[in-house]
Amino acid sequence: MTSLKRRVVVASSTLSMFLGVLMAPTAHASTAVVLWADDTKASAYKTVAAEYSAKTGVAVTVVVKPKLKDDLKTVQDVDAPDVIIAAHDWIGGLRADNQIVDIRLNNTKEFGANVLGSFSLGSKLFGLPLQTENIALFRNTSLVKKAPKTFAELEATALALKKKNASNKNFVPFAVQQGTNGDAYHMFPLFTGLGGYLFGGTPGKWNPYDVGVDNKKFLKNAPLIDKWYKEGLIKASVDSATAKNAFTSGNSPYYITGPWFLADIRKSGVHYAISAVPQIVKGINPVPFSGVQGAMLTTWADKHGVSLSAKDFLNYLSTASVQLELADSLLRAPANIKALAKYSDKDMAAFGVAGANAIPMPAIPAMNAVWVAVGNAWIKATSGQGKAVADFKSAAKTMRDSIE
Numbered sequence: 195m196t197s198l199k200r201r202v203v204v205a206s207s208t209l210s211m212f213l214g215v216l217m218a219p220t221a222h223a224s225t226a227v228v229l230w231a232d233d234t235k236a237s238a239y240k241t242v243a244a245e246y247s248a249k250t251g252v253a254v255t256v257v258v259k260p261k262l263k264d265d266l267k268t269v270q271d272v273d274a275p276d277v278i279i280a281a282h283d284w285i286g287g288l289r290a291d292n293q294i295v296d297i298r299l300n301n302t303k304e305f306g307a308n309v310l311g312s313f314s315l316g317s318k319l320f321g322l323p324l325q326t327e328n329i330a331l332f333r334n335t336s337l338v339k340k341a342p343k344t345f346a347e348l349e350a351t352a353l354a355l356k357k358k359n360a361s362n363k364n365f366v367p368f369a370v371q372q373g374t375n376g377d378a379y380h381m382f383p384l385f386t387g388l389g390g391y392l393f394g395g396t397p398g399k400w401n402p403y404d405v406g407v408d409n410k411k412f413l414k415n416a417p418l419i420d421k422w423y424k425e426g427l428i429k430a431s432v433d434s435a436t437a438k439n440a441f442t443s444g445n446s447p448y449y450i451t452g453p454w455f456l457a458d459i460r461k462s463g464v465h466y467a468i469s470a471v472p473q474i475v476k477g478i479n480p481v482p483f484s485g486v487q488g489a490m491l492t493t494w495a496d497k498h499g500v501s502l503s504a505k506d507f508l509n510y511l512s513t514a515s516v517q518l519e520l521a522d523s524l525l526r527a528p529a530n531i532k533a534l535a536k537y538s539d540k541d542m543a544a545f546g547v548a549g550a551n552a553i554p555m556p557a558i559p560a561m562n563a564v565w566v567a568v569g570n571a572w573i574k575a576t577s578g579q580g581k582a583v584a585d586f587k588s589a590a591k592t593m594r595d596s597i598e
Contacts, residue, residue: 226253227504230275233260238523252503276495276504282312282486283555285320294490300509304530311397312486312554321488322508325526328482328549332449335465345474355447366440369449373433376569383471387480388415402560402597408590415475419575419582430577468544484552563596
C-alpha cells in the first residue's frame with residue numbers, strides 16, 4: 195500500500211471513529227432495561243422483572259423512586275429510566291416535555307376502550323394500562339345492614355345515626371374527605387350525581403373549552419349541597435385522616451375511599467361492604483373518576499440502545515397472566531380484560547362494579563384548573579362560606595379564564 199493510500203485509510207478510520215462517538219447512544223452502565231417505580235409498587239415489579247429475565251435472558255433493573263415525578267425533571271441521560279410506572283394523568287405533561295413516546299401493544303383487544311383512552315393523546319397510545327382504581331362507598335355493616343338504594347336513604351340513615359350518637363364527638367355520619375384545600379377527586383361522584391361534568395368530549399379526546407361545572411342540570415340540583423351542609427351530613431372540615439379514623443374505629447356508617455386504604459380497613463376489624471354511590475337525582479348515576487396505573491416507554495430508551503428490549507418487556511407486562519400476578523400483589527384490579535375475569539378478590543371485584551362507568555381523569559393541562567377551582571367550590575358550600583350555585587358558577591369562570 196502506498197504512503198498516500200495509507201494516509202487516506204487512516205484519515206477515514208479516524209473520521210468514522212469520530213462520527214461513531216457523536217452518534218453513539220448514551221448508554222447505561224449496563225445493557226439492562228431500567229424501570230422506575232415508586233416505593234409502593236417497586237417490590238411487585240422486581241418480582242416480575244426477575245421472572246422475565248429468567249425467561250428471556252434480558253435484564254430488567256427496577257429502581258425505587260419515592261419521588262419519581264420530581265426526579266424525572268433533573269435526571270441526567272445516563273441515569274434516566276427506560277420505562278416508568280405511573281398514573282395515566284401524567285402523560286400530558288410528560289409528552290409535552292418529550293419524555294415519553296407512543297407505543298403499540300400486541301394484544302390491544304384485551305383492553306377496554308376507556309382504559310386505552312386514558313393513556314391516549316389523539317390516536318396514539320402513550321402507556322400500557324396495568325391496573326385500574328376508583329373510589330367507592332364503604333358501609334359499616336354492623337351499623338347499616340343493606341346498601342342504600344338511593345342517596346336519600348343514605349342521608350336519612352346517616353342523620354338518624356348522627357342523632358343517636360350526638361354525644362360522640364368522633365362520630366362522622368358520612369366520611370368523605372375534603373380538608374383545607376378541598377378534594378374535587380373524592381367529591382366527584384357527588385358532583386356527577388348532581389349532573390355535573392368537567393369537560394365535554396370523550397377519554398383521550400376531551401374538549402377543555404366545554405366546561406360543565408355550571409351546566410343547567412347541575413345548577414338546578416346544586417342546592418342539595420347547601421342542604422347537606424346545613425343538616426350536618428357533609429362538612430369541609432372532614433379531611434383524609436378524620437374520615438379514615440372515623441370509619442376504621444366504627445364511628446361512621448359510610449365512607450368514600452379507594453383501594454389504597456383497603457389493607458388498613460381490613461386490619462381494623464370493622465365489618466364492611468363495598469358498593470356504588472347510589473343515585474342522588476333520579477335518572478343520573480353518580481360515577482367516580484377512574485385512575486389507571488401504567489407503564490410508559492421513555493425517550494431515553496432509544497438513547498440507551500434498549501428501545502426494542504423495553505418494548506418487548508411492555509408487551510410481556512400486558513399479558514393476562516402477568517397482569518393477574520401484579521393485581522394480586524398490589525391489590526388493584528388488572529386492566530387486562532382476560533385477567534380481570536380471573537381476578538378473585540371480592541373487594542376489588544366490588545370496586546370494579548362500583549366503577550363500571552367511571553370516567554378516566556382527563557390527562558390534559560386544563561385539569562390543573564380543576565383541582566383548585568372545584569375543590570374551593572365544595573369547601574365554600576360545605577363550610578357555610580357560600581352557596582353552592584354561586585360557588586360553582588365562580589369555579590366555572592375561574593376554569594374558563596385559566597384555560598382561555
